[in-house]
Amino acid sequence: MVDAKAAKARAKPAGNAPMRSGSSIPPHAHCRICNCPVDVKADPRVCKDTACIEELDRREASERRMRTWMLIFFGLFAFTFIGPVLLRAAG
């Protein structure tokens, strides 16, 4: 009587479910551009489509440009605060 309950409890171990309910899809990643499945180890994470590779290139270039501008603006912004303090300290 008690055995059945114990067996049931044992059959449901905590944290031992490698896959989510039923699907046997191996671990994979998605292309950042077209979202088709690609190899997890793919780096950069795009498929082999030339259009996707070019699009990623374009995105990264614009991202880099954006980051550079952000840095410049932040530098200027910081300088408007720090600059006068430094000048006063020096003078």
Ligand SMILES: [Zn+2]
């Ligand atoms: Zn793609």
